[in-house]
Amino acid sequence: MGSSTRLVRMAGLVAAISIGTLCAASAQDWPTKPVKIVVAFGPGGTADVLARIVAAELSSAFKQQFVVENKPGNSGAIGSAQVVRADPDGYTLLIGGAGPHLTGPAINPNIGYETMRDFTHIGMITGDSFMLAASPSLGVKSFADLVAIARAKPVSCGSPGAGSQGHLVQELINQAAGIKLQPVPYRSSAENMTDLLGGHVPLALQPAISVGEHVRAGKAVGLAVTSLERNPVFGDIPTFSELGYPTVRGVAWFWLTGPKNIPPEIVTRLNVELRRIIKSPQVREQFAKSALSTMDLDVPGVNKFLADEVAIWGKLAKDVGLKIQ
Numbered sequence: 111m112g113s114s115t116r117l118v119r120m121a122g123l124v125a126a127i128s129i130g131t132l133c134a135a136s137a138q139d140w141p142t143k144p145v146k147i148v149v150a151f152g153p154g155g156t157a158d159v160l161a162r163i164v165a166a167e168l169s170s171a172f173k174q175q176f177v178v179e180n181k182p183g184n185s186g187a188i189g190s191a192q193v194v195r196a197d198p199d200g201y202t203l204l205i206g207g208a209g210p211h212l213t214g215p216a217i218n219p220n221i222g223y224e225t226m227r228d229f230t231h232i233g234m235i236t237g238d239s240f241m242l243a244a245s246p247s248l249g250v251k252s253f254a255d256l257v258a259i260a261r262a263k264p265v266s267c268g269s270p271g272a273g274s275q276g277h278l279v280q281e282l283i284n285q286a287a288g289i290k291l292q293p294v295p296y297r298s299s300a301e302n303m304t305d306l307l308g309g310h311v312p313l314a315l316q317p318a319i320s321v322g323e324h325v326r327a328g329k330a331v332g333l334a335v336t337s338l339e340r341n342p343v344f345g346d347i348p349t350f351s352e353l354g355y356p357t358v359r360g361v362a363w364f365w366l367t368g369p370k371n372i373p374p375e376i377v378t379r380l381n382v383e384l385r386r387i388i389k390s391p392q393v394r395e396q397f398a399k400s401a402l403s404t405m406d407l408d409v410p411g412v413n414k415f416l417a418d419e420v421a422i423w424g425k426l427a428k429d430v431g432l433k434i435q
Contacts, residue, residue, distance in 0.1 A: 142174070145172075146177055148205070153300065158300075182298065185210060187214055187221050190211065191223055194222065194223045198230065198372045203232070206367040208423065212275060214273050230368045236403060237403040237405075239335045240335065241325070241347065242332075243333060244256065246331060252333060253348075253350075257289055260290060265312055266291075267280055270302075276315050280315055282426075283358050318343075334353060361403065377409055
């Protein structure tokens with residue numbers, strides 16, 4: 111080997127070491143500027159509410175602003191795809207959700223990403239069952255009442271969007287009960303609830319955290335929930351399983367994620383802080399009001415859980431023939 115070749119290789123090695131050292135130093139200093147948390151849905155929805163809780167707590171923990179930015183569209187796929195293309199420097203994060211990351215890639219070949227390949231999954235936030243609620247103008251008091259109507263003619267039902275987990279749960283309801291709920295996609299659960307309360311759409315299937323307050327206030331009628339057990343906050347609302355429809359189930363999980371290849375040091379720091387936040391008294395109290403589920407998982411645990419969820423819901427979406435219209 112010639113001396114010139116050795117010099118070139120040594121120079122390359124020194125450069126690689128220098129870059130690695132700079133990256134490590136950068137990760138240790140992070141964050142030195144505001145961090146953006148993208149919500150792939152509109153303002154006021156479940157993902158948005160959770161993002162703002164997390165952003166406020168992370169801002170306090172890291173002494174730097176974590177700013178929520180809404181990027182709605184295509185059932186969460188537009189905002190998610192934008193994050194995939196962002197620099198993996200820890201300054202662009204995303205609230206992961208069931209629709210864009212569990213069912214979407216399985217039924218939309220043009221979605222632009224794969225959940226377990228193209229993201230750095232950081233930490234779990236919370237999970238919420240879906241609640242089917244009716245506008246009082248529909249005149250139903252129970253799911254049995256709805257079945258009697260919907261077997262005769264289709265009934266419009268708001269959902270988180272085409273190809274979302276909520277859309278899939280609607281299809282499970284249709285198959286199990288032999289009825290036709292016609293999906294009406296919304297960019298956020300808040301928009302869906304506005305139309306439900308205004309009598310513009312007769313039904314809504316959204317996370318319980320979004321629907322529950324209106325049911326408690328008597329402005330909407332809770333018909334059933336998709337959890338395996340009754341929601342302790344809404345104990346008078348039955349599960350689909352106890353109504354005789356055990357295949358109708360589902361928990362809408364939300365987590366913190368970002369583009370692939372975020373430095374492990376940043377990921378670990380965020381995971382530790384997020385787990386601390388979720389266990390803090392003030393956040394636990396907020397979650398308890400809506401009986402939200404939580405999981406205390408390290409980074410490998412998060413990835414294992416999400417890989418299992420992708421496999422389960424992706425297969426289910428294909429089995430029921432869910433398609434992007």
